[in-house]
Amino acid sequence: MGASDAAARLEHARGLLRRAEDRAVRARPAPEVEAGLEGGVLPVVAPLARLLPAGGLRRGTTVALAAGPAATSLLWAVLVEASEGGAWVGVVGRPDLGLVAAAEAGMRLERLALVPAPGPELMAVTSALLDGLDVVVTTVERPVPAGERQRLAARARQRGAVLCVLGSWPGADVQLSGTEARWGGVGAGPHGGSGRLGQRQVEVRVLGRGMAPAGRVERLLMPAAPGAAPVAVPAVAQAPVAARLAG
Amino acid sequence: MTGQDRRPGDMRCAGAPHVPETAITGRPVRVLALWSPDWPVTAAAHAARIPPHQPAAVFVAGRVLACSAVARAQGVRRGLRRREAQARCPELAVLTPDPDRDARAFEPVVAAIEELAPGVEILRPGLVALPARGPVSWFGGELTAAERLVDQVAARTGVEVQAGFADGLFAAVLAARRAVAVAPGDTPAFLAALGVEELDREPDIDRSALVDLLRRLGLLNLGAFAALDPADVASRFGADAVLCHRLARGLDPRPPLRRRPPEELTVEAELDPPVDRVDAAAFAARGLAERLHATLAGHGLACTRLGVTAHTAAGEELHRIWRCAEPLTPAATVDRVRWQLDAWLTNRRHTPEDGAVVRLRLVPEETVAAGALQRGLWGETGEADERAGRALVRVQALLGPESVVTAVLGGGRDPAERIRLVPWGDDRAEPDPPPAASSPAASPPAASPRSGPAAASGRRRPADLVPDLTGAAPAGWPVDVLRRTGRLSAVELLQQGGPPPGARSRRRRLPVHRSPRPSPVRESPPSWPGRLPAPSPATVPPEPLPALVHDAADEAVRLDRPDLLSAPPARVTVEGRAPAAVVGWSGPWPVWARWWSPEATPAARMQVVLDDGTALLLVARDGRWWVAGIYD
Numbered sequence: 001m002g003a004s005d006a007a008a009r010l011e012h013a014r015g016l017l018r019r020a021e022d023r024a025v026r027a028r029p030a031p032e033v034e035a036g037l038e039g040g041v042l043p044v045v046a047p048l049a050r051l052l053p054a055g056g057l058r059r060g061t062t063v064a065l066a067a068g069p070a071a072t073s074l075l076w077a078v079l080v081e082a083s084e085g086g087a088w089v090g091v092v093g094r095p096d097l098g099l100v101a102a103a104e105a106g107m108r109l110e111r112l113a114l115v116p117a118p119g120p121e122l123m124a125v126t127s128a129l130l131d132g133l134d135v136v137v138t139t140v141e142r143p144v145p146a147g148e149r150q151r152l153a154a155r156a157r158q159r160g161a162v163l164c165v166l167g168s169w170p171g172a173d174v175q176l177s178g179t180e181a182r183w184g185g186v187g188a189g190p191h192g193g194s195g196r197l198g199q200r201q202v203e204v205r206v207l208g209r210g211m212a213p214a215g216r217v218e219r220l221l222m223p224a225a226p227g228a229a230p231v232a233v234p235a236v237a238q239a240p241v242a243a244r245l246a247g
Numbered sequence: 248m249t250g251q252d253r254r255p256g257d258m259r260c261a262g263a264p265h266v267p268e269t270a271i272t273g274r275p276v277r278v279l280a281l282w283s284p285d286w287p288v289t290a291a292a293h294a295a296r297i298p299p300h301q302p303a304a305v306f307v308a309g310r311v312l313a314c315s316a317v318a319r320a321q322g323v324r325r326g327l328r329r330r331e332a333q334a335r336c337p338e339l340a341v342l343t344p345d346p347d348r349d350a351r352a353f354e355p356v357v358a359a360i361e362e363l364a365p366g367v368e369i370l371r372p373g374l375v376a377l378p379a380r381g382p383v384s385w386f387g388g389e390l391t392a393a394e395r396l397v398d399q400v401a402a403r404t405g406v407e408v409q410a411g412f413a414d415g416l417f418a419a420v421l422a423a424r425r426a427v428a429v430a431p432g433d434t435p436a437f438l439a440a441l442g443v444e445e446l447d448r449e450p451d452i453d454r455s456a457l458v459d460l461l462r463r464l465g466l467l468n469l470g471a472f473a474a475l476d477p478a479d480v481a482s483r484f485g486a487d488a489v490l491c492h493r494l495a496r497g498l499d500p501r502p503p504l505r506r507r508p509p510e511e512l513t514v515e516a517e518l519d520p521p522v523d524r525v526d527a528a529a530f531a532a533r534g535l536a537e538r539l540h541a542t543l544a545g546h547g548l549a550c551t552r553l554g555v556t557a558h559t560a561a562g563e564e565l566h567r568i569w570r571c572a573e574p575l576t577p578a579a580t581v582d583r584v585r586w587q588l589d590a591w592l593t594n595r596r597h598t599p600e601d602g603a604v605v606r607l608r609l610v611p612e613e614t615v616a617a618g619a620l621q622r623g624l625w626g627e628t629g630e631a632d633e634r635a636g637r638a639l640v641r642v643q644a645l646l647g648p649e650s651v652v653t654a655v656l657g658g659g660r661d662p663a664e665r666i667r668l669v670p671w672g673d674d675r676a677e678p679d680p681p682p683a684a685s686s687p688a689a690s691p692p693a694a695s696p697r698s699g700p701a702a703a704s705g706r707r708r709p710a711d712l713v714p715d716l717t718g719a720a721p722a723g724w725p726v727d728v729l730r731r732t733g734r735l736s737a738v739e740l741l742q743q744g745g746p747p748p749g750a751r752s753r754r755r756r757l758p759v760h761r762s763p764r765p766s767p768v769r770e771s772p773p774s775w776p777g778r779l780p781a782p783s784p785a786t787v788p789p790e791p792l793p794a795l796v797h798d799a800a801d802e803a804v805r806l807d808r809p810d811l812l813s814a815p816p817a818r819v820t821v822e823g824r825a826p827a828a829v830v831g832w833s834g835p836w837p838v839w840a841r842w843w844s845p846e847a848t849p850a851a852r853m854q855v856v857l858d859d860g861t862a863l864l865l866v867a868r869d870g871r872w873w874v875a876g877i878y879d
Contacts, residue, residue: 071879088631097785098783098877111635131641134635181861186855192831200878
């Protein structure tokens, strides 16, 4: 009885210490980009860097992109900086990708490998690509068993690759979703038929480990102009969002 | 290739006092080469237990890589298609290539040679070279030595080899192929009579371009090539040709400036627990090879001759030297080490003593300056590309070569039309940078009001359409464009009544062939009037999805004229989805593609924004609406 009591107290004290340490670590500014394969962080465009916990795509992590009205554009926005920096990106299971849009977003097509029709080998192909590519994007049509998910995540961690999943992926390190997309440029109501699609505001929400449970939200212009990189919506335009968040 | 690379140890092993010959004379030493003809077939037939009298051939990609002498007698030739080879020789055994198997099966041959003459170097499975001095002085004559070695190999392993003597490794290998002994000093004359295609015999190096060039210049044999001034060769043909020129003159491929690597370049690993399985050994080899290359790269060196040494648990030391015509890459090093360990471990299994490997050492026996091996500008890049390439090839092995593609941007009007998918590993053959992609301003100003969204941004003036149209696009030009892009636009697919299944992949494979452009109008790249401007839809369905468009009164919206809707759209129902309300729309813009074709029917594009935030690119054709792109 006495021994177990001592053990429990010791455990409790250790827990307190660990929590204090964790808090101290978290209070420090975000860690600098580390060199090396495992600790490396792939860069992302500036407005997204502010949202992501590591300031970029940390190698070895899993990123889930939820389905939404701007999901595919958001994917290119997340990957474009890495691709421009020479990272190899593979996309498994999307036969309907608009690659002109990818090129307009700034992706380097010669380093963008596509496996449009993996069929039943989707997981095997994803796993094989994680061995050699820097970023592997895979698609989830139906829920993936937890074992499969963990195996892929472990493979990504081990190889220092980033696994991006289009769809629901419980346990992802970072979850990105684009909601409330609003297109500008086309005529509405009585002006219908005029103009053409120009810019789009997207509310990007990031949830993830090491972040507040509510996550971070920012409105981005994506695209800001045809073929331009995403930028944050100026503060004036953002005011209603802030008000909504406060309310 | 051999003079100064004889290490003192080798020479002593060979039972001869070491004399740094080349340092004095500058001439290559005598080399004995032993060559087993058609080694891939011999090894494969042995593994498949095919008797020697049955014709056999190893095929790669449906073509003969190597065939046995029996098969050759029946008309089978290297490079022949499989069907034709089997037609000429119906009982031909079809075998698959396997470098691992070739290397493993060759080890007993090397061991048999080594019993009589140490200092054996493996050039590749099926071909070894050794300094001639030792065996010749021991057996008392070149012919006797060759006879003894050939007999020894035949008696121990049942493999036929041919021997050849010459000054220098290159000539010795050629001599072995012809089973002749070239008298000392006669090597340049022996080489002079041979054709220049002998330079392209090394499977690892492709010198076909150089050989072809020399032939076209009228230099048909090595003698004619050797007669050129080395300075001219260097200035006209580049570094590899200089090497070949030295070979053709009977000299060492590189000037005698090779460096003896310092001792600390050797890398060594203790294997605990001892390794007795090939896969575990390969794993150990990989790490060791990477360490070796990191060390060598740190000294700015690359390895051309690699010593592999293993210590077994029984206390035995096994040593083998692999020589390479060009500096070893990390992957090639791993291959060599793996083959060697595979051979040792497989053979040890039948002996009673403990054959597990406890220590593995890689010795760079000979190094050259690494300049020629420079990969990317930052080293890492090349490595990452190589890694990515391997992963993609693995997927191709899993799903087929067509399964992994990269995209090439081309010209076109529709998003789907502007993309050409190229299987991984094929030539991407980048076309000229599509002017359409650069900026809309690049298109001639006259083109902008003709059609497409550009027309909509200004006021649509239908009267402008016709004269412009006839003015700019010359007849026949879009056919060329079709050939260039290899794909049709969604609009055109619809026009043909929907694509047959598999049409995508078939079209994709159209040869990307740029025909000579006869008319001066074609000189300037096409400007793609009516092209869909950026932003492009992020999702392009492989085949357009049918959609229904209704107005506020629930009537179907029709296209009354190419640029006029019957009513403003209010709801869009895409096949398989719930109806969504339209919050904004623009268009329609008539599409004037293939207007010269009599079957062409008018089509129009329209962009609609739905209440859930997505935008669709709709195409009207034949009185129906289709989704050609989704802006998501």
